[in-house]
């Protein structure tokens with residue numbers, strides 16, 4: 001049987017326990033997983049792209065299900081479907097948290113399928129305990145001095161604290177060159 005290669009794309013600004021849960025489980029359903037860290041300038045990320053990639057790599061190394069050797073973490077600033085194609089992927093994996101995620105994900109999956117019918121999108125339900133996590137709230141809680149330890153690893157928490165101390169949103173929005181911003185329904189940020 002042909003090797004199943006999956007892409008798990010996201011902004012990962014920063015990677016939360018919710019993302020790590022999906023990465024670990026996604027690695028269980030494909031032979032090789034590529035975690036694609038999108039430049040996503042439209043979201044005005046706190047962390048520059050390279051740092052988001054480094055953070056995800058660090059977290060993947062700490063996964064305790066022996067999957068790390070089958071997971072690669074790469075940045076991308078192209079169309080997701082072009083990135084999928086260039087990695088030989090046959091499936092896109094996305095996490096679904098709540099009903100509010102559905103419409104946005106449904107639209108994105110449908111658009112992507114129109115771009116390339118050979119790559120399907122598969123959804124994994126976010127773990128019950130992670131349903132409410134969002135990177136945006138993690139950053140907001142940290143900025144306002146709250147405790148983010150239930151939502152991110154101690155390593156990620158340290159990155160967030162450092163980024164906020166060095167000027168918070170001062171991270172320059174990166175130019176993805178393709179104007180990817182499309183409206184997102186409540187609960188999802190624009191992509």
Ligand code: COA
Pocket residue numbers: 009010011012013016017018019021022038040078079080081095096097107108111112126127130131132133134135136137180187188189191
């Ligand atoms: N548990 C908890 N939280 C989760 C989660 C999980 N399992 N999965 C996602 N989230 C949260 C994230 O923290 C994030 O929170 P935020 O909005 O507060 O930052 C939110 O859900 C969504 O983030 P993420 O899963 O990282 O995806 P995204 O919507 O930021 O990224 C891309 C979308 C990268 C897939 C999309 O922009 C893309 O494909 N870009 C490339 C350009 C392209 O091809 N565009 C055409 C698309 S049709």
